[in-house]
Amino acid sequence: MSGSTVLWVTLAVFAQESVWNFYDAQVPAQLRHYLTSAGLVGLIMGMDNVLGVIVQPWMGYLSDRRVDSRLGRWPIILAGACLAAVPFALIPWTSSLPALMVCIFFFALVANAFKGIIETLVSDYIAPENRSKAQGFIKAGVSLTIVISSLVSLLVVDRSLTLAFAIPPILMLIMIGVSWAFLGRHHTEKVLPSHRDAGAPDHAVPGGAAEFSSPWAVVRDLVRDPSGARLLLMAGIFCFAGMWSALRSLLTPYGTEVLGLSRGAAGGLALPGAVAFLIAVVPIAYASGRIGQIRAIRYGVALFVVGLLVGSVNPSPTTTIVSMVLSSIGYAVFAVNALVALWSLAPNERVLGTYAGLYTVASAAGMALGPALLGLTVDLTGWRFMLLNAAVFGAVTFTVFTRLARKTADENTGPREA
Structure with missing residues (x-):
């Protein structure tokens, strides 16, 4: 490199x-x-x-x-x-x-x-x-x-x-x-x-890039994938992006309602997590190359859920900061690997721009719906249980990536390792 x-x-x-x-x-x-x-x-x-x-x-x-x-x-x-x-x-x-x-x-x-x-x-x-x-x-x-x-x-x-x-x-x-x-x-x-050799054969789909005459053809291929791995990964991207967006959106009101912080202090709860993200992201990238992108994301989701559970046990500014640090590192694993994993499952190298767009569709849809879904659970249970509610959604995401990891391992369609 x-x-x-x-x-x-x-x-x-x-x-x-x-x-x-x-x-x-x-x-x-x-x-x-x-x-x-x-x-x-x-x-x-x-x-x-x-x-x-x-x-x-x-x-x-x-x-x-x-x-x-x-x-x-x-x-x-x-x-x-x-x-x-x-x-x-x-x-x-x-x-x-x-x-x-x-x-x-x-x-x-x-x-x-x-x-x-x-x-x-x-x-x-x-x-x-x-x-x-x-x-x-x-x-x-x-x-x-x-x-x-x-x-x-x-x-x-x-x-x-x-x-x-x-x-x-x-x-x-x-x-x-x-x-x-x-x-x-x-x-x-x-x-x-x-990319440079226009005559080079594509590595997965018979007929190569010529088979995809429009973005809809790429989407149809993704949906009809017999393994279902790409569709599962899109679902996982939707879930994780949604929960991260929800957590970021509702963290400040959680700090004021549950922790009794001022608006400014509550807004600063995310700062330690941002620093942790910056410190951890490059080492995570190197480690992910050794274990594979999808397996790494699965571990990241697990850490994300553990972080939320830590914060939900005994809400306080200190435990919430610890929670955000752990959850941010878990999200960093996802941020580094999700698009690369989707590229690795693409049918050929000539649709990667389209797949980057599909990644945006999944993540943007999750970011649009995630805060509303988590907010609805807060309306039902109260602010005190917001982190626990988010952990439940995170557990669903973990289930998706667990199934995906097993599927790609069994069918040998997972990401290439470094």
């Missing part, structure tokens, strides 16, 4: 994630100028997930058809970054809700169009046996975008909102441009042989 290749791919992913993090941090406050309903603000902020579900599989499929060309997926990425930067930078200049909504919609639409494609660069330039390791470095880099977003918010927003909204897209364009300069300009020299 070339360290420089991982660096340039990480830079591209970092670039687009830095914009998304600032979007999530500051756009709700912008909406609050015109809306008093927190529910309506949340609904608008969830719109990007809906657009991602619609757009990303199609754009991933389109990029798969370009991967053998001279510039590969890069024209879509470069055009998307330039187009997305404009409505993003215009957000603070809007003076009415309709104008703001136009900027939000077009940014979310265009940014979603190339978001999954950037993540697919891992499969273009990094061999299958090294993708988990690469994902570890990429996820560590992505976690730093929260720091960048926080610094821009802290140091610039109060002084100049227009400048604050200009900085992330400018950084995105610069970093994607640098990544393209070192990878995209020499795409045909650096891309993996399995």
Whole structure:
């Protein structure tokens, strides 16, 4: 695995994630100028997930058809970054809700169009046996975008909102441009042989890439897979992404309602877990290469559930922090391996962009429904049992990955090991 290749791919992913993090941090406050309903603000902020579900599989499929060309997926990425930067930078200049909504919609639409494609660069330039390791470095880099977003918010927003909204897209364009300069300009020299050789046979499905005439054909193949492994993995991604999103969304009110913390202190409960994620993610990536991605995710789900159970036994700020640290490390295992595992089960190397889009569909759907499902259980049992309720959902996720691990082991269709 070339360290420089991982660096340039990480830079591209970092670039687009830095914009998304600032979007999530500051756009709700912008909406609050015109809306008093927190529910309506949340609904608008969830719109990007809906657009991602619609757009990303199609754009991933389109990029798969370009991967053998001279510039590969890069024209879509470069055009998307330039187009997305404009409505993003215009957000603070809007003076009415309709104008703001136009900027939000077009940014979310265009940014979603190339978001999954950037993540697919891992499969273009990094061999299958090294993708988990690469994902570890990429996820560590992505976690730093929260720091960048926080610094821009802290140091610039109060002084100049227009400048604050200009900085992330400018950084995105610069970093994607640098990544393209070192990878995209020499795409045909650096891309993996399995992509570069248009005549190479695909490794699993008779007829190769030509069999898939549309994203729907890829989906039909996934659903009709005799082993059911890919569909199980999609279900597992849905469950885990949903529970993680639910936990993050409801942790602050849990801290105020159950632990008696102030809003600010409750909001800081997730910080130790974020630090643990950053420290653990690269070692996890190397360990996952030895034991296999799906088995590693199963262990991560188990740790996630154990963390929640620890926090539910005797609720206190200390036990909740321990709970978040353990659960965050468990989630880090999932974050590093889930997309790589799905790629490993794909029918051939020429649909990996489409599969990145399908990963987004599963995770975005889980993130949209997870908080509502966990919130419903809180309404039934009270805030005191929120972590225990989440552990029950986590146990369901563990069952899914246990079955998947056994199925892939029995049928020898699991991820390739390093």
